Amino acid sequence: MKPGRHTHILTLLAAVVAVQLVTLANGKSFYLTQLTMTAYYSLIIIGLCLLMGYAGQISLGHAGFFAIGGYTSAVLTTLDLSRHKGTVFIELLTKISVLTERQDLYGGQHLSVHPWAAFIIAIALTVIIAFAIGVPVLKLKGHYLAMATLGIGTIIYSLVLGTQSFGAADGISSVPAFPLLPGLTVSGAPGLRVQNYYIAWGLVMAGMVLLVNLINSRVGRALRSIHGAEDAASAMGVDTARYKLNAFVLSAAFAAVAGAFLTHFNGGIGPSEASIMKSVRYVAIVAVGGMASLWGSLIMSTVLNFLSLRGYFGSLDDAVFGGILILVMLFSPDGILQFDVKTMMKKLIGKDERRVNLNS
């Protein structure tokens, strides 16, 4: 297993570098912007893939976690605390550089939370919320689980949409850049395009390494056993509730990381990021990628998100994803990469097989 794992990651790295060089060569480096966004969306996808494909739990609320991560970062980094300057608490926070001062667009001084601090708070908050939600929700199964996560997604969406301090329908804009390390900045500035492209894909690669190692470990086997037969796994001594919860929280954290980074990259976030359609889209991509296939999900996510972000689907964007969802689930429930034309044709045309199953 080991050499295979590394070749995959190295192939990804090579592909990422190759794409950058190609865009550099033919002068289409503007593609990198969409590819960067694609990378962040892919981060959610691989996290969700762990939950759906390996732990076998559906979540129709992942856009909600993405939004929690993004909005927390956005709110904290745009919050202007300069009015409270002078109070002990604020001074203390400034001293340990949780707060940072910067100039806003109009030249005014703006005291707000440092992006790193905001990022950490955002992830922590998401993890806490995911824990709180996960404990009761993951006791449910099947339809109930789907509806409960859908409900949570809807609640987050309607809170975001209905709350003034989250910008209501307009969302939050002018989120500052995120100085990751000296010399590395997450921002949408055109000059930093190449840098950001590598940051985003580096993050995806790190995520992939983490997840691939995870699913090939004891934890991964436990998760797969839960997917296969929860009762049996539980009887074998697998603490199913805890594993499911951890997978849920981890995938929520992935979504939150993606949310926070993408918000800094785009310089803002809107309520549509929290909408149910987004959650459904993530589920669709994981399904297309083949549920229990991290690499399949990553490939499909890259292709579909990139096409969608480039606007190839036009106003039919949602319809395309709905259609893909149905087609894949009907004809190739193991993902499009597993699609086998021959068996499918046999199934559709071969009458004898159907007749046997007719009354099952």
Next chain:
Amino acid sequence: MTYGTIYAIVGIGFNIIYNTTGIINFAQGEFVMMGGMTAVTLHSFLPLPIAILAAVIITMIVGGLIEMVFIRWLVKPSVLRMIIITIGISILVREAALVLWGEGVRSLPYFTGNEISALSFGGVRVSPQILWSLGICAIVVVLLNLFFKFTMLGREMRACAANRDAATLCGIPTRNMITLSFVLSAGIGALAGCVVSPITQTQYSIGSGLAIKGFTVAILGGLGNSMAAVAAGFILGILESFSIWVMPTAYKDAISISILLAMLFLRPSGLFGNREAFKLKDF
């Protein structure tokens, strides 16, 4: 109260399909939307009762077709797969509606009287449309009960719900029963869509919201129990209208979904359901 009726009817639609197939049809709300929209379109050149009748029939046909195309030929699909397929269907229907009817909000005219006319009952003024929706809801429930209890077809459908294999062995065409259940719940949804359209308006995107509410109602009453769903529908409708008094309207949906979640966590068998029986159910 009006919202209560529509939730109740959507909830019944969920129950009908769940009873015969064990599937939760996430596209249930779309039937309501489609019924309302079709009726509005037809009403531009047909008299109101005929337009509604035609809209209900068209939606029933669409419901049947959806079942035949997407669901009929699947052999023992997993729950996850079914959920994803019905969600996909709901997206497609909604997008189709967006293309067909645009983003505009439409509504049917009031069946009798108009926006300001009201009947007075001991000092309480009620819009006649509310009486219409209550009345039709009541008729639907009664007819459904009669249908399931006293007609051959209804009994066959119940047999299919109770035990599909046994029903098949008795010579009941279970596959047709499933199609029928989709047709039936599409028709009921469409009727609901027409009845409440004058009060609540219809837009291409109302479906998914209604689906969640309808599901809340179905759960609240105990999945599979249509009478309880009606009661639960009224409870939810009333709770929601009261919530507007204390919270901003924007959070209205959050309230009803919180109720759904609380219900799922605490008592998934429903307010009127039997806990012991629920444990044995396979879902």
